[in-house]
Amino acid sequence: MVDVMDAVQAYGYATPVFELTVAGRSITRTVNSRLIQLTLAESRGDEADQLDIEIDDSDGRMAIPSKGEEITLALGWAGGRMTDKGTFEVDEIEHSGAPDRLTIRARSADMKRQLRTRAEHSYHGQTLGEIVRTIAARNGLQAKVDATLAGVRVEHIDQTHESDLHFATRLAKQYDAVCTVKKGRLAFIPINGSRNAAGVELEGRTLTRTDGDQHRYHTAERNAYSGVRAYWHDAARAEKRSVLVGTEENEKRLKDTYGSESDALAAARAEMGRIERGKATMELTLALGQPELMPQTPLRLQGFKPQIDATPWLVVKITHTLGDGGFTSRLELETGKDAQE
Numbered sequence: 001m002v003d004v005m006d007a008v009q010a011y012g013y014a015t016p017v018f019e020l021t022v023a024g025r026s027i028t029r030t031v032n033s034r035l036i037q038l039t040l041a042e043s044r045g046d047e048a049d050q051l052d053i054e055i056d057d058s059d060g061r062m063a064i065p066s067k068g069e070e071i072t073l074a075l076g077w078a079g080g081r082m083t084d085k086g087t088f089e090v091d092e093i094e095h096s097g098a099p100d101r102l103t104i105r106a107r108s109a110d111m112k113r114q115l116r117t118r119a120e121h122s123y124h125g126q127t128l129g130e131i132v133r134t135i136a137a138r139n140g141l142q143a144k145v146d147a148t149l150a151g152v153r154v155e156h157i158d159q160t161h162e163s164d165l166h167f168a169t170r171l172a173k174q175y176d177a178v179c180t181v182k183k184g185r186l187a188f189i190p191i192n193g194s195r196n197a198a199g200v201e202l203e204g205r206t207l208t209r210t211d212g213d214q215h216r217y218h219t220a221e222r223n224a225y226s227g228v229r230a231y232w233h234d235a236a237r238a239e240k241r242s243v244l245v246g247t248e249e250n251e252k253r254l255k256d257t258y259g260s261e262s263d264a265l266a267a268a269r270a271e272m273g274r275i276e277r278g279k280a281t282m283e284l285t286l287a288l289g290q291p292e293l294m295p296q297t298p299l300r301l302q303g304f305k306p307q308i309d310a311t312p313w314l315v316v317k318i319t320h321t322l323g324d325g326g327f328t329s330r331l332e333l334e335t336g337k338d339a340q341e
Helices: 004-011 028-032 128-138 164-174 261-277 306-310
Strands: 016-022 035-043 050-056 070-077 083-096 101-108 118-127 142-145 153-163 177-182 185-190 205-208 212-219 227-234 239-246 251-258 280-286 298-302 313-323 326-335
Touching: 016 028, 050 070, 050 083, 118 128, 128 142, 128 153, 128 164, 128 185, 153 164, 153 261, 164 177, 164 185, 164 261, 212 306, 227 261, 239 251, 239 261, 251 261, 261 326, 298 306
Parallel strands: 142 185, 205 298, 227 251
Antiparallel strands: 016 070, 035 050, 035 313, 050 101, 070 083, 083 101, 118 153, 177 185, 212 280, 227 239, 280 326, 298 313, 313 326
16 A cells, blocks of 8 residues: 555655445546545444535536435545445435535445344343344344453343344443444444454554644543442342442442442443543544544554653544545544553
8 A cells, every 4th residue: 555645755646536336336437526525434333434425516417316325435545545435325315505516424334224123132141242143143244242252241131122233332331342333243342452343453553743734632630530339239138239440539430230240340340441541532633534544443643742642542433534625534532452551
């Protein structure tokens, strides 16, 4: 792959390119001269990736796609390799004017309707791996559960009038994991890990101050919790008990009551992890977009303040924007695993 900055220095070009297909038919040439703006938001969790395409239709020649039609997208730079950004289903369409313009909004094709249908299920004495595989099979997906989570036993949990997606997301939150659907896979991976939905280890990247256009670093210790307390019901003693992760000096108390000590402990650890990750955040806009970056990519930053450069970062969300302003990537980062340890 051609490095964008190297290409600019060597050849003096930085021309973004894209490929779009609708229902298997390429519309790249048709859209290229009409494109007002293309925006792709990629998230690591249950939130569906979203593609927005705004097209000039001042001559009235653009056809309106049907809802449910599939769109594929690839992004890159002239002279380099294109990056496949996935398949999306048309979800919303808007035509406005004058001048006339067509706006298409599509979401990840993997977020099937069945995943969002409410259901009732109970799981008792099963592992996370068994639960996720059951949900995946029910929705025609392949389960991909990280080895560090697959064998964790859940004493009891109920899926009460909630969708499989909502339940799996709630389960992931309790065990400090990410539940996401990508390319036919229901992935259940550690939230502070660096593997993608396919289970592939993502290579760490280093970004320098010259890669960025704007940034916003934020950290705060005021009112930071020193520990998390979770409650559980002890059936043997017929009483409510608690577990504490951290110290009780300024503890946060979870409102739910869990069915066992191990479930309460997992929830407390997960919440403490979220607190630690949120102590420092970073937003960074890359002047030259990098489409190969994806959520869960570990990053190191150079050329900022010492505290920023010393922090290991993890990509939470990426928004790629292609339009008159060029091709940029806006990254939302949180502190990575090394910092928490």
